[in-house]
Amino acid sequence: MTLLLAPPPLSRLHAPTLTTLPAAIAANVDRVRSVTAARIMAVVKADGYGHGAVAVARAAVAAGAEWLGVTDAADAAELREAGLDVPILAWLNPAGVDAAQVARDRVDLAVGSVEELRQLVADAVAPVRVHLHMDTGMSRGGCPVGEWDELLRVARAAGPLIEVVGVMGHLPRADEADARANAASVLRMRQARDAVLRAGFGPLLVHLAATAGTLTDPSTHFDLVRVGAGLVGIDPSETVQLRGASRLTASVVHSSLVRAGTAVGYGGTYATRHETHLSVIGVGYADGIPRELSEGAGVEIGGSRHPIVGRVSMDQIVVDTGARSFPRGTIATVFGPEGAAVPSVQEWARWAGTIPHTIVTGIGPRVQRSRA
Template sequence: MTVVLTPARATLSALPVPTLQTIPDAVAANVHLVRAATASIIMAVVKADGYGHGAVTVARAAVDAGAEWLGVTEVAEAVALREAGLTVPILSWLNPAGADALLAAAHRIDVAVGSVEELRQLVADAEQPVRVHLHLDTGMARGGCAVEDWAELLRLARRAVTGGRIEIVGVMGHLPRADEADPVANAAAVLRMRQGRDAVLRAGFGPLLVHLAATAGALTDPTTHFGMVRIGAGLVGIDPSETVALVGASRFTASVVHSAGVPAGTAVGYGGTCVMTRATHLSVVGVGYADGIPRQLSAEAGVEIGGRRHPIVGRVSMDQIVVDTGEVSFPRGTAVTLYGPDGGAVPSVQDWARWAETIPHTIVTGIGPRVQRSIA
């Protein structure tokens, strides 16, 4: 039996376009969950365009919910937040193209410095004092000053402070094994952070804002909190430790662009890697790997159409996926939910990460530019 459903909205000339909707209330709920886990200052990290959810939208929601700081990858991102009217302190700590000292000073943006060479360049470029967080390598070997160079960095910082080029306001590091939610696993990093902080205090700097923990540490290990915690993925509903249920902050929707009934034995998609074992109906959805759908997916992968989850079949194409809808034929224009916070038949970001054998971060930051953005 074939069941034909009429789409709630759409015409042949205008279909609902693929859309990623950001949900500010979910961001706020996640900030409140972190606040319940720590007494430290909360920094909302909105790098990578707010983990794909819109940096300004996520930043505003987080600040309104009680986040006291913002964090970004480079100074230009911080300037965009200032131009959007955000006035809270902002730290830029990766600066892959180097930190623009003039912009940082002009827009009251703090800069992290993780090596003697970085500090020398910042001091050479500075015309007004730049607020600096000294970045210590606490065990990742992925940036930050090596322990053996820490004393030299402090000597150079002392000369730069005396010369009026910088102000030392913070010390930071990273937890190399934060997602394990195990205080023992990160004890060495915590100890190294304390030692680095104490050396900075002995060098005559202070008071200092010390920060080490990101989302997982903030939610699971109070020994990592120090004076501030940095929440990035957690803002949009991702706990890397997978121990705390946060609220998904986006909903990815598209529409059926073509449907057809097919007999048993029908090969689907490039290479014919999937052959239907029964007569069924197939719906083509207008998103593909160019839009952020992982190309490699397990057989469990599916989407929500008409209140039920239906499996994706065949290979993911650049612009399309094919969905097996069984006895139901969904007309062109029918709404499809790829993921969202709704539960039930609607997959979560974590589901997609599992199906693609990756982490949720890559799913939310991988949505392509063709996907329209909206705010709930």
């Protein structure tokens, strides 16, 4: 007779996890409210800058944001299904627009060209609320100044199918934190608004500033400010301290003691300078860890920061922990808002030669998401 034994329990580790911190999002909304009397639109593009669109939206609305902003009108359906009932604006719509769905979901659309508006009029089966988008200096969308009058003529001819409720633009140089850099865009926004009012539309909601303009230049605020990166702790102007709204953690999956001169990682581009302990952390470039990092990049383990050594692999990074050995399963903090030994998203951006936005939006789908 053969005795069948139950299989042993699986070895469980802390899976790579990005934890969103709603309290930090609320604090960042409060910080924005302290510098403007304008209404606040919480922009939750790119899945809430990688933090979860619904989680970020809920925290921001609870803290006083009156609008939500998305890339695509289809993204609004998720927010509506989650019970978020505040106005939503979609202003890029790269896959086009389902006019019937827009009406059902009560989504406002930004329209930045005569061609786009004519198509919307042709497709509309119910009134659509529209924010006319002026190119205020970015040359990256928005109606050119020379076509603005024609855009207004098309809007007027559309009759009840098009309800013009807003005018918007973008600031190409807001991160310079210099009102002089924004002055031309502010003037163009005022001219666009005045032309829309003369055409008989109104009342209007006028909006130009994103996070950097909101924090540094009151002349850009108008009626509404659009805050996206600022919700998750990123000020592109780097002049205002906001609270990081996420923490990325992963487990030590392997540790070893190695001799001086031991090559680490693909290509052996790094060799240990003395006997030391190495810990392998279970995240890599497939999870959003930038492959090209400058010297000094590190993670927090056991209350201290330890340098990343060797090349970043698809699934792993290697950390030099010196005299300390960490057992399998020890949790490493890749980034977070705690400061001290814990790296910030801004530090990761400097190490990678990029901006913080790319760090948080680049976290891969294998990383689990949670909320504090």
